[in-house]
Amino acid sequence: MSERPYVIDRMISAKAIAARIETLCGEIQDEFSGTDKLVVVGLLRGSFVFIADLVRELDLPIEVDFLEASSYGDGMESSREVRILKDLRGTIEGRDVLVVEDIVDTGYTMQHVIRLLKGREPAKLRTIALLDKPTRREVEVKADWTGFEIPDEFVVGYGIDYAQRNRNLPFIGKVRFT
Ligand code: IMP
Ligand code: MG
Numbered sequence: 001m002s003e004r005p006y007v008i009d010r011m012i013s014a015k016a017i018a019a020r021i022e023t024l025c026g027e028i029q030d031e032f033s034g035t036d037k038l039v040v041v042g043l044l045r046g047s048f049v050f051i052a053d054l055v056r057e058l059d060l061p062i063e064v065d066f067l068e069a070s071s072y073g074d075g076m077e078s079s080r081e082v083r084i085l086k087d088l089r090g091t092i093e094g095r096d097v098l099v100v101e102d103i104v105d106t107g108y109t110m111q112h113v114i115r116l117l118k119g120r121e122p123a124k125l126r127t128i129a130l131l132d133k134p135t136r137r138e139v140e141v142k143a144d145w146t147g148f149e150i151p152d153e154f155v156v157g158y159g160i161d162y163a164q165r166n167r168n169l170p171f172i173g174k175v176r177f178t
Contacts, residue, residue, distance in 0.1 A: 008156060008166065008173035012148055017130075017158060017172070018053070020147050024128065025057040027145060028098065031126060035096045036061055039122075043113065044068040044086065046102030049159030049167070050130045050147075054100060065090050071109050076154055076162070078105060080138070082112035097122040102160050103131040107141040114141065131155065131172070148172075 032038050040062050042051035055062060068086035071078050097117060104110050110127065117125055129143035135152050156162045157169030166173075 004177050006162075006175050006177045008169070009176050010171055011150070011153070011155060011174050012158075012172040014158075014170040017147070021050075021053055021057050024145050024147065025054065025059075028058060028126075028128070029060060031144075032060055032096055032098070032124075038062045038096045038098060039090065039092055040064050040098050040100060041088065041092075041117070042066045042100045043102070043109070045167070046160050047100045047130070050102060051100045054128070063090065067113065069109050069113055071106075078108060080106065080108050082109050084116070092117060092120050092122045094121065094123050096124045097126070099125070099127040101127065101129040101143065103133065103155070104129045104141065104143055104146075105133050105136050107137045107139040110143065111139050111141045130158070131160075 038060050040051060040055055042048060044066050055064060065088045067088055069082050070085050071082045099113060101110055114127065127143040128145040130147040132143065132146045132149045133152055134149060153174040154162065155172050155174050156166035157172045159167050161167045162175055
């Protein structure tokens with residue numbers, strides 16, 4: 001991993017993220033109202049902070065499960081080849097599922113995960129991504145809910161890393177090499 005020096009410029013504050021999550025959760029609750037079986041699936045590792053805040057704002061009966069897909073390795077470029085490193089623990093057949101992703105970038109990860117989970121015949125499958133970089137898209141996919149659309153910048157914080165670092169920043173910042 002290169003150790004080129006960089007600084008992190010603040011982009012989205014913790015407060016703005018919290019406010020957006022509150023709005024999104026209202027919509028998610030409407031979509032899943034009456035469910036007695038929502039499985040909230042976090043994509044590891046980048047969504048771990050987002051899913052934690054999201055589920056605490058959701059007034060629905062839920063279970064939490066995790067799936068680890070890898071496309072980035074430790075660098076800044078998508079490999080476009082998605083591998084499942086850790087599968088769900090539970091079954092989702094006939095259940096309502098909400099997939100929680102940190103960023104939709106090229107779209108390969110989300111597309112792969114949707115195909116995989118749809119094949120297991122959930123009753124309803126919806127997706128949410130905290131961030132979307134629409135100008136980077138290489139395959140046609142869009143989350144049902146998006147927190148923020150952002151330009152083509154490499155971002156960190158709020159669970160999102162650069163070379164495994166900066167996941168613990170409470171805000172989203174962009175990496176700027178110096
Ligand atoms: P995609 O398959 O290209 O859409 O990539 C999605 C995954 O790449 C996300 O789940 C992130 O883990 C990672 N990723 C994409 N953009 C960034 C970024 O700006 N910072 C850190 N990770 C990113
Ligand atoms: Mg990810």
